[in-house]
Amino acid sequence: MPHLGPSHDQRYPDADGYFGEFGGNHYPPEMRAALDELAAGYRDLRASPELQRELAAVRIGLQGRPTPVHHLANISKRVGGAHIYVKREDLNHTGAHKINHCVGFALLARAMGKRKLIAETGAGQHGVALASAAAYFGLECEVHIGATDADKMSSNVGRMRLLGAQVVPVVAGQSALTEASESAFHAYVEQHAHALYAIGSAIGPHPFPQIVRDFQSVVGREAREQFLSITDGALPDHVVACVAGGSNAMGLYSGFVDDTDVALYAVEPLGASGQHAATLTFGRSGTLHGARTVVLQEDDGATAPVSSVASGLVYPGIGPEIAMLQESGRIHVDTVSDDEAVGAFFRTSRSEGIIPALESSHALAFAIRLAAHRPSSERILVNLSGRGDKDVDFVLAKYGADPAAS
Template identity: 90%
Template sequence: MPHLGTVHGRRYPDADGYFGEFGGNHYPPEMRAALDELTAGYRDLQASPDLRQRLAAVRTGLQGRPTPVHHLENISAQVGGAQIHVKREDLNHTGAHKINHCVGFALLARAMGKRKLIAETGAGQHGVALASAAAYFGLECEVHMGAVDVEKMSANVGRMRLLGAQVVPVSAGQSALTEASASAFRAYVEQREHALYAIGSAIGPHPFPLIVRDFQSVVGREAREQFLAITGGALPDHVVACVAGGSNAMGLYSGFLDDPGVALHAVEPLGADGRHAATLTFGRPGTLHGARTVVLQEDDGATAPVSSVASGLVYPGIGPEVAMLHATGRISVDAVTDDEAVGAFFRLSRSEGIIPALESAHALAFAIRLAADRPSSERVLVNLSGRGDKDVDFVLARYGVDHLGDRGRPGHPSDRGDCTGRSSRGSPGTGSDR
């Protein structure tokens, strides 16, 4: 359940929902009542042994936890540097880490007497997970999704509808995750008497970043215990996760935040042709979706358009806790291009028999680059946050089955980790580690 045993977890957020200078509640007063009700409901859930036991049982029975830590022996041998391990969140029921907080929100809704869950989704993984949790707990479900993503991720749209969810296409702006988030929150405020907003990441006003981090902390707790068992007592040297909102990252980081010897790496989408969603690299402080955080902005302060081959990373902000960890230097940041992510997508598929989500492929691509520059005595742990079933049709249609060519074979020079990726300042490993 909640990850309250760490020094970091007890310290952040403060009573007002701030992680250092980031976070808080910046929505108008008329929206505060719904958030205050949610805060009180979550405190009751934390204090209830029966509800915590119920959540643990659902994690085992419905989700299939624990998920394993797996050594990528073939890719590690190809790279010839540090050993790469992955936390197999792709093996969760519904195929991603998202269900970790979705079942938590569903249990919370039942405890608060709500009959409906409302949420946004980008790639559709959160929507499918929430629809599954809602069906299990006998709740209605309404998922807001950008019209572009509805078309791109049609298979996940079908899954949501099969599970009984109402999918609401959102056509404003870029018709993507940002607009879906705003639409879903408006629906929540209108329906809060009978509905609960199950936000899709560690973003938004307090208490959402806290709740999502706590529900996702099961990833870090498991990974820490599993890694110690695998290595005979050693922790990973490096922990890597892709970031947009930050739910999968905070889930994995939470197990290692109190260990200064473990380097934490956040991987952002650098996109292609100058269009990206690398918020920590190029953004500046601002307010987005009710929280003070780092935001990609135009010169006039308007939220900038964003782009990534991974729909779940198309977000112009970052979770406030991730923003704080970056500002304090606890995490380093690098960026991965669309091409490098797609290269990692094909490489994991052909070298290890695992098809990753394009979001997770960003983290893997950086881990390969990192491992190539580190000694074989070091260990890298990557959050393989989702599986790539949702991306297969799109990738094959855009890139073709032979996209990798010779790079798909062990021993090619690209096995040293250079898959055309560059840091977001234009040279490997520099600039974005600010």
């Protein structure tokens, strides 16, 4: 049954930016003024009917929203059991859900008198989306990306540059998403007088997790209405999303978190050969990138190295709201290995004519596994958070075009 009283989004975060024990603002005091300015600017944007109307218009014209909910009829038939549906965020302009919050940050930057957007990216989808939003609104753009990911996602790096963004390769540590996030925030510290940090997921200090969740909630609102329409008033029994920071997950969960009869699932990357990025499964409480959350850590408390075939999931933490939802028991957590994700990548491509992102393939792989053990009367809704064009060359080079993989 749905929750009675204030909605989840009205209750969280609290005035100090906490989701239960997680969240808050744990950056140095010298950054508080910039983050307080951001929080105030966001409150003004939320309260402005004119800016909200402009955001709605951009969602239609630039993004191509609404994105549809689609039944994976062929996979559902072959698997048997529950029916699988997907929210087609891969059909957004730039190919993923990331543009949902990027256009919001661009509007926010303009309203606050900022002339530049700064961000990190892993798989490159956030970087491309931000570069597109910056170009549309006439803003400068600076995107930090790990050198390893820049090589793996060279086509997205090229797209960012074509759109006018300055791309900054980061060579520290694992040269991946964590290091890109740290580099981007340091750049924001130096440039905050004229720049806005458009964080790439529902992570970081307050107010970033709330801002990203709110801009991404369009996914859940649309999905709920569409699902009720195509099923004659029935909600999904299961809602599934891959997680790293949690932007696509919180976007979809927002439409169903108050419906206690709907099970929510967070699917983490189990990686291969014992190397993973399954934070909720193996992590413990800690502080990462300015927020109290769950973090993958070594015995001495140092942040642990992480690994996944999906660059966008290579992150040793989780958004504080996701951490709270796990602690409260509202979400179920499971894992998918690299090989399982690649299998779902091939299967969805060849059975449905849809090439999913490797990140989304983790959620699809779990949904296929879940469907096989649930009755045909049940329905599973998956956030197909991005398209896999960026992954094709990597997958074919590493795994070949072996039909057995599907």
